[in-house]
Structure formats: C-alpha cells, structure tokens
Amino acid sequence: MMLFVSTALLPVTMLKSPQDFWWAVVTAMITTAISVMLILIGTWLDYEYCAPVAEYPAYQFDHLLLSLGIFMFSFGGHSVFPTIQHDMKHPQHFTKSSILAFVVVFIMYIPITVLGYMVYGDSLKDSIIMSIQSSYIQQAANLFIAVHCILTLTIVINPLNQEIEHMLKIPHHFGWKRILLRSSTLLAIVFSAETVPSFGPILNLIGGTTVAFTSAIMPCLFYLYLHAQEKRVNEKIRKGVHSKHRIPTFNQILERTPPLVLGINIFVIVVAVICGIATTQSAVVELATSSFSVPCYLSSSSPNNQDSVSHAVHCCGHHQNVSRYGSSSFCPAIS
Structure with missing residues (x-):
C-alpha cells in the first residue's frame, strides 16, 4: 500500500x-x-x-x-x-x-x-x-x-x-x-x-534532537544575528557609509538587541537545550527497551504484524475490558 x-x-x-x-x-x-x-x-x-x-x-x-x-x-x-x-x-x-x-x-x-x-x-x-x-x-x-x-x-x-x-x-x-x-x-x-513501521520511540528521539534545533534553538539564533546585522546596516546607511555584510560578533548582538527581546530568546534557547538533552536521553532509554516489528520486506508473515491488525476495537478502562457495545468479547485484551 x-x-x-x-x-x-x-x-x-x-x-x-x-x-x-x-x-x-x-x-x-x-x-x-x-x-x-x-x-x-x-x-x-x-x-x-x-x-x-x-x-x-x-x-x-x-x-x-x-x-x-x-x-x-x-x-x-x-x-x-x-x-x-x-x-x-x-x-x-x-x-x-x-x-x-x-x-x-x-x-x-x-x-x-x-x-x-x-x-x-x-x-x-x-x-x-x-x-x-x-x-x-x-x-x-x-x-x-x-x-x-x-x-x-x-x-x-x-x-x-x-x-x-x-x-x-x-x-x-x-x-x-x-x-x-x-x-x-x-x-x-x-x-x-x-x-521502522512503529515510530513512537523514534518520534520522541527526533523531537528531542533535530526538531529542538530547527524549531527553537536555530530560529532564535538566526533572529538575533539577523536583527543585529540589520541594525548595523541601518546605522551605516544613516551615516552615509557603505557597509559590507559581515556576521555580527556575540558582543555586537548583546549591544544591538533590546534587553527584553534578548532575554526572551535566551530563555527559549536555554529551555530548548535542557529539554532537548533530557528528552533525548529518555528517548534513548525507551528505544533500548522497546521491541520493534520486523520490516515487511524481511518478513511478510510476522505474528506481531498479524496481531496488530486483527483487532479494530480497543476497549477502555484500566484493564481495557470495557466496550460501548456491552460485550467484552470485542476487547482484544481479554478475547
């Protein structure tokens, strides 16, 4: 399919x-x-x-x-x-x-x-x-x-x-x-x-690594550098001086960024780094203890794959034995 x-x-x-x-x-x-x-x-x-x-x-x-x-x-x-x-x-x-x-x-x-x-x-x-x-x-x-x-x-x-x-x-x-x-x-x-047909643990790992960088850390860094560069260029234009595009230094970013904006970006970066590291560590531990299904190109008749598609109804309750249809025979946990 x-x-x-x-x-x-x-x-x-x-x-x-x-x-x-x-x-x-x-x-x-x-x-x-x-x-x-x-x-x-x-x-x-x-x-x-x-x-x-x-x-x-x-x-x-x-x-x-x-x-x-x-x-x-x-x-x-x-x-x-x-x-x-x-x-x-x-x-x-x-x-x-x-x-x-x-x-x-x-x-x-x-x-x-x-x-x-x-x-x-x-x-x-x-x-x-x-x-x-x-x-x-x-x-x-x-x-x-x-x-x-x-x-x-x-x-x-x-x-x-x-x-x-x-x-x-x-x-x-x-x-x-x-x-x-x-x-x-x-x-x-x-x-x-x-x-990797069962991507739950992989989702956690990607979320804590690459997505943390591309969605939180790097956008904030790009904004700080671009904002400092734009402010430098505007200052040179007002003075009538031609300015080449150069990457701002860390000190120039601190000088040209408003304190509130700088604080918000630093806060987002720090939280993203801490959460990303912690999430990645937890995801690696989960990956080490997870069991994955055999890829279909290696085994087309895996018992795990058959069980995963044989039941369409998942019952609720702590023991997963409650069905809205009244009969527990619909529940794979006890059928």
Missing part, C-alpha cells in the same frame, strides 16, 4: 515549489479540520462508557520529558517556513500568517488532548484514533488523516529537495536530474518508513 501511495505521490513532488501546489496546502488543512471534528465526536460518544472507568497513571518525570519531544515534533514546521515565506504573494505578512497558523493548531490540539485524557485515561493508545470505539468514525478519521499526511509530505519534502538541488547545482528547470534526485529522496523516505 505504501509503495502504491508513494508512486502516486511522486509526480506531485516534481513540482518546483509550494506556490505550484498551493491546493495541497488548502486540502491538507481542510482534511485536518474534518479529522479533528470526527475525533472529538467519537471521543464524546465514548464518554458515557469510558470516562466512569478511566484511571489516570501516576505522574512520572521521565514520561514528561518524552512528551516534550512529541510536543516539539508537533510544532516542528520551521524548516519549511523560509520556503513558504519566499513563495508568498506578500512575504511581509508572514508573521501574521504564522501566528494565526500556530493559534489554529493550538486550538485544534487542546480539545483532543484534554478530552482524550479525560475519557480514556491510561487506556489511551499512541494514536487517539485507535482508542475510538466507533469503527465508522475511526475509519473516517484515519482516512482524512491519511490524506493530510500524504499532502503534507509534498510540502515538507520540497525544501529538502530544493536544498539538495542547490548543493548539487542541479538546474532549477525541470529535467532528468530533478526526476532522479527527487525520486531517490522519496525512495529513501519509503525505505525508512518500511524499516
């Missing part, structure tokens, strides 16, 4: 930049909103049966660190932002659009997070969709999330392709070199997905 989807997606990845497939961005946003609504409806329908028997696990600090990695991954779209801003009709409005985007994402995340925890408690699965007991809502939500992921991949992979093309000096116009490079990139992604 993954090979079929990637083959169908390949022609879209050949487009030059996001301005050529803006429709994918809009469609991904719509499918996400629909999926969020379906998840909320499905969770609310389970409230009557699952909330009374829900138990909540005791607080553990290492679990908090792992959750920080997931949170960073959820808001880790910064690597795509420069490309999006470059292709905007009015790039000067990027700040407004990014703030609006993060607010909308936050508004969609919070209800699902709170309601899902209240309803399912410690029976909540890695994906809340798997905890929903209405099979129709579960399948519909999975369908829209799948469409969202497929379309989002075309957006996320584009800056990577452009960066590699720039490094290898591949022409910007369409040609065989672009086809070869972008096909190889997509093939590498498919191979990674097939090799």
Whole structure:
C-alpha cells in the first residue's frame, strides 16, 4: 500500500515549489479540520462508557520529558517556513500568517488532548484514533488523516529537495536530474518508513534532537544575528557609509538587541537545550527497551504484524475490558 501511495505521490513532488501546489496546502488543512471534528465526536460518544472507568497513571518525570519531544515534533514546521515565506504573494505578512497558523493548531490540539485524557485515561493508545470505539468514525478519521499526511509530505519534502538541488547545482528547470534526485529522496523516505513501521520511540528521539534545533534553538539564533546585522546596516546607511555584510560578533548582538527581546530568546534557547538533552536521553532509554516489528520486506508473515491488525476495537478502562457495545468479547485484551 505504501509503495502504491508513494508512486502516486511522486509526480506531485516534481513540482518546483509550494506556490505550484498551493491546493495541497488548502486540502491538507481542510482534511485536518474534518479529522479533528470526527475525533472529538467519537471521543464524546465514548464518554458515557469510558470516562466512569478511566484511571489516570501516576505522574512520572521521565514520561514528561518524552512528551516534550512529541510536543516539539508537533510544532516542528520551521524548516519549511523560509520556503513558504519566499513563495508568498506578500512575504511581509508572514508573521501574521504564522501566528494565526500556530493559534489554529493550538486550538485544534487542546480539545483532543484534554478530552482524550479525560475519557480514556491510561487506556489511551499512541494514536487517539485507535482508542475510538466507533469503527465508522475511526475509519473516517484515519482516512482524512491519511490524506493530510500524504499532502503534507509534498510540502515538507520540497525544501529538502530544493536544498539538495542547490548543493548539487542541479538546474532549477525541470529535467532528468530533478526526476532522479527527487525520486531517490522519496525512495529513501519509503525505505525508512518500511524499516521502522512503529515510530513512537523514534518520534520522541527526533523531537528531542533535530526538531529542538530547527524549531527553537536555530530560529532564535538566526533572529538575533539577523536583527543585529540589520541594525548595523541601518546605522551605516544613516551615516552615509557603505557597509559590507559581515556576521555580527556575540558582543555586537548583546549591544544591538533590546534587553527584553534578548532575554526572551535566551530563555527559549536555554529551555530548548535542557529539554532537548533530557528528552533525548529518555528517548534513548525507551528505544533500548522497546521491541520493534520486523520490516515487511524481511518478513511478510510476522505474528506481531498479524496481531496488530486483527483487532479494530480497543476497549477502555484500566484493564481495557470495557466496550460501548456491552460485550467484552470485542476487547482484544481479554478475547
């Protein structure tokens, strides 16, 4: 199935930049909103049966660190932002659009997070969709999330392709070199997905390492350096002196950045570094104790893979033996 989807997606990845497939961005946003609504409806329908028997696990600090990695991954779209801003009709409005985007994402995340925890408690699965007991809502939500992921991949992979093309000096116009490079990139992604089908622990590791750098640390550093450089150039222009673009020193950044702005950026960097290190350490420990499924290209009949798809309903309650259908025979934990 993954090979079929990637083959169908390949022609879209050949487009030059996001301005050529803006429709994918809009469609991904719509499918996400629909999926969020379906998840909320499905969770609310389970409230009557699952909330009374829900138990909540005791607080553990290492679990908090792992959750920080997931949170960073959820808001880790910064690597795509420069490309999006470059292709905007009015790039000067990027700040407004990014703030609006993060607010909308936050508004969609919070209800699902709170309601899902209240309803399912410690029976909540890695994906809340798997905890929903209405099979129709579960399948519909999975369908829209799948469409969202497929379309989002075309957006996320584009800056990577452009960066590699720039490094290898591949022409910007369409040609065989672009086809070869972008096909190889997509093939590498498919191979990674097939090799690690259960990506929960990997998600925590990536969130604590690369996403922490690209979404928190590096953007703050870039802003401080660019702000100091811009202020230096403006000062030279007012004096009528031609100025060459030079990277500001650390002392120049301290001198030219307002104390409040400097303090906020330093705070974000310090918190990101501490949380990133702690999350990475916890993720490595979790990886060492996790069991992974055998890739499909090595074993197409793994018992673990068969068990993972044989049950569509995941019951709630501490022992996962409560079903909204009244019979515990639907519950894989005791069937």
